[in-house]
Amino acid sequence: MWWLKNVKIVDLESGSTQVRDVLIEGERILEITESLTEKEVQNKSQSEIQVIDGTGKYLFPGLIDVHTHLREPGQEEKEEIATGARAALKGGFTTILAMPNTKPVLDQRALVEFVSNQGERAAGAKVYPIGAITKGEEGKELTEMVDLAAGGAKAFSDDGREVQNAELLRLAMEYVKLTGLPLISHCEDDNLARGGSMHKGEVSARLGLRGIPSSAESVMVARDILLAEETGSKLHLAHISAKESVELIRAAKLRGVDVTAEVNPHHLIFTDEAVAESNYNTSYKVNPPLGSAQDREALLEGILDGTLDMLATDHAPHTWEEKMKPFAEAPFGIAGFETSLAAVWTYLVKPGKLPVEVLLRAWSLNPAQRFNLLGGKVQPGEIADLVLFDPEQKEKIESKWFTSKAQNTPFLGQELQGFACMVWVNGQLRLGK
Numbered sequence: 001m002w003w004l005k006n007v008k009i010v011d012l013e014s015g016s017t018q019v020r021d022v023l024i025e026g027e028r029i030l031e032i033t034e035s036l037t038e039k040e041v042q043n044k045s046q047s048e049i050q051v052i053d054g055t056g057k058y059l060f061p062g063l064i065d066v067h068t069h070l071r072e073p074g075q076e077e078k079e080e081i082a083t084g085a086r087a088a089l090k091g092g093f094t095t096i097l098a099m100p101n102t103k104p105v106l107d108q109r110a111l112v113e114f115v116s117n118q119g120e121r122a123a124g125a126k127v128y129p130i131g132a133i134t135k136g137e138e139g140k141e142l143t144e145m146v147d148l149a150a151g152g153a154k155a156f157s158d159d160g161r162e163v164q165n166a167e168l169l170r171l172a173m174e175y176v177k178l179t180g181l182p183l184i185s186h187c188e189d190d191n192l193a194r195g196g197s198m199h200k201g202e203v204s205a206r207l208g209l210r211g212i213p214s215s216a217e218s219v220m221v222a223r224d225i226l227l228a229e230e231t232g233s234k235l236h237l238a239h240i241s242a243k244e245s246v247e248l249i250r251a252a253k254l255r256g257v258d259v260t261a262e263v264n265p266h267h268l269i270f271t272d273e274a275v276a277e278s279n280y281n282t283s284y285k286v287n288p289p290l291g292s293a294q295d296r297e298a299l300l301e302g303i304l305d306g307t308l309d310m311l312a313t314d315h316a317p318h319t320w321e322e323k324m325k326p327f328a329e330a331p332f333g334i335a336g337f338e339t340s341l342a343a344v345w346t347y348l349v350k351p352g353k354l355p356v357e358v359l360l361r362a363w364s365l366n367p368a369q370r371f372n373l374l375g376g377k378v379q380p381g382e383i384a385d386l387v388l389f390d391p392e393q394k395e396k397i398e399s400k401w402f403t404s405k406a407q408n409t410p411f412l413g414q415e416l417q418g419f420a421c422m423v424w425v426n427g428q429l430r431l432g433k
Contacts, residue, residue, distance in 0.1 A: 001025050001045040002424070003036065007054035007388065009378050012365055015357040022059060024384045027427040031380055052422065054388055060360060061376050062094025062125075062385030062423065063341065064367035067159070067184075067238055067262060067312035069333070070096075070127070072118065073111070074103025079317040079405050081115060085124025087337040087404035088315075089431045092420035093125045094385035095373055096315075100132040101160035107132040107143045109151035116152045126385075126425060128154045128373070130184065133172050139163050142172055149179040154371050157184035159238055162220055164190055166227065173233035182234040182260070182370060185224045187245070188288070192216035197328045199272040199289040207276055209328060212289050214242035221245040225252045225259055236370065237261040239314050241288035243298035250307040260370050262310040263299050265340045266410070268354075269347045271296050274410065280327040283410040286314070287332035300353065303362060309370065311362045313340045317406030335406040339397060341389075343411055345418030350391075384427035393419045 002024035008017050009032065023030040025045055041049055065088065071079040081098070088096050098115055100106035106115065112129045119127025131148035135141045137158045145156055156176055162185065163169040176183045193216040198204050200211025221237060225248060228235035240246065240261050249261050266286060271293050274284045284290060291299075302308035316333025323330050341363075348354035368376030374383040394417045399407055422432030 001041070001047050001049050003041050003049055003051045004054050004059060004388070005051065007057060007059035009059055010356050010360060012357050012361050015355050024386070024424065024427050027384055029378065029380050029382050029384050032378070052388070056392065057421070058389040058391065059378055060092065060387040060389050061364040061378050062387055062425070063092045063363045064095045064373060064375060065093045065313050065315065065337070066097045066310060066367045066371060068096045068098055068315040068337070069101065069317065070098045070115070071102060071317060073114065078319055081118040081127060082122040082124065083403065083405050084315070084337065085119055085122035085127050087402070088125035089423050090403050090420065091337040091339070092341045092387045092389065092423065093337065094387070094423060094425050095126040095128065095375060097154055097371065098127055098129050099157060099159045100130050101137055105132045105137050106130070107135045109147050112148050112151040112153050123430060128152065130155045130157050132156065133158045133163055133183065134168070137161050139165055139168065142168070142175060145176055146178055149181055153181070154373070155182045155184050155236065157186065157238070159184060159186045162186045162188045162190070166223060169224070170227050170231060173227055173231040177231070177233055182236045184236045184238055185220070186238050187217045187220035187224060189216045189219050192219070196289070197285060198275055199291050201272060201292055203272040203276055207280070214244055214291065214295070217242050217288050218244035218248060221248050225249070225257055228259055229255065229257045232258070235259045239264050239267070239288055239312070240299065240302070240308060241267050241291050241295060243295045246298045246302040246307055250302070253307065260309040260366070261307070262312040263303055263308045264312060264314045265336065265344050266290065266334055267299055268296065268303070269343060270410065275327070278410070281410065282323045282325070282327055282330040283334060283408055283412070285327060285330055285332055286334055303354070304358060309362065309366045311344070311359070313337060317404060318408050319406070323408045333408065334410065335404055335408050337404055338402060339409055339411045339416060341420065342395070342416035342418050345391065346416045350417065384424050386424045387420045388422035388432070389418065390421045391418050393417065393421065395419060
């Protein structure tokens with residue numbers, strides 16, 4: 001049994017914080033109360049009692065990351081399921097969903113089961129695979145989604161690409177209803193985005209880089225929302241980055257469309273000016289690209305008012321050799337597992353821009369509910385996927401600090417504040433002592 005004393009628990013509705021003692025027995029939270037004596041705890045369990053003094057620390061529900069790239073199978077030089085799952089733990093994540101754009105693509109049941117099995121062996125965060133919508137993510141022929149769901153897929157996506165054929169995507173939305181699972185859309189019009197390496201605007205013009213217009217995302221957001229509305233399918237929109245997209249999602253929700261959406265921390269923290277200010281640092285090259293200050297403001301407003309339901313890292317590890325290429329040639333992506341929570345705390349929560357309860361709803365409760373996962377609540381009887389979070393802990397982000405194979409992050413060299421110091425998965429301590 002674990003006895004966590006004097007931890008701060010946040011009410012996800014009111015935002016109020018209470019100091020409580022928490023007991024963990026087996027895989028579940030046994031009790032939450034104002035205070036306990038040693039005798040009271042001993043009477044509740046015959047097992048060894050391990051006591052943690054959590055004074056000054058928060059007890060968060062384990063974070064759930066619905067958008068990650070673990071690279072295995074096929075690109076293990078960038079990341080492996082084991083290294084990714086353990087890096088996720090370090091960042092406070094107890095559950096992660098793995099995108100299917102591996103080599104080969106997760107378009108067959110055996111591959112979906114492989115990812116699940118590798119995740120179980122990793123003893124890190126729980127790993128659940130996302131199956132591909134189309135075979136090979138080629139946008140031509142649908143996968144056997146029902147079979148992939150039976151093999152453990154928690155959703156379907158061609159992430160890294162968008163299904164350009166509207167007729168095929170509409171058919172996928174009809175088919176996916178047989179599974180009851182969401183379809184995740186990577187909203188990007190290939191014709192508008194092709195050849196671009198950053199947001200199209202004044203900064204890209206000044207830097208001489210070909211830009212990707214916001215419309216490359218928003219036209220597909222509009223299309224996919226209309227198709228979901230017509231078919232009654234569950235739609236989740238990945239990595240929203242444009243103010244126009246936020247407006248479209250807000251309007252769709254008012255109409256009752258079954259749509260949810262996520263935003264990445266880097267889109268809430270940085271703008272396209274970061275590319276110029278960093279002298280073309282490729283750690284700021286992401287897809288969708290960092291937008292304007294107006295986009296960032298709209299995204300923050302969207303997460304605050306619930307238009308954007310979730311935070312997601314879009315953990316996209318790459319080798320140093322790849323990221324050392326010229327900006328236009330380097331791959332898109334940020335390695336986000338280990339730094340995202342601290343970055344959000346440092347840049348958004350600490351300055352008062354993002355309330356703690358909004359962070360926890362967006363990174364735990366809402367993902368659990370949308371993707372039918374355990375977790376999201378610190379309540380008696382709930383699964384003990386928990387994070388002891390120290391809001392005062394500071395770390396300088398250095399190469400030697402990473403558990404992930406990748407270090408392609410704009411936070412390298414910075415000091416961030418607010419880190420997970422202990423993490424439990426199914427009641428088992430997997431990070432910390």
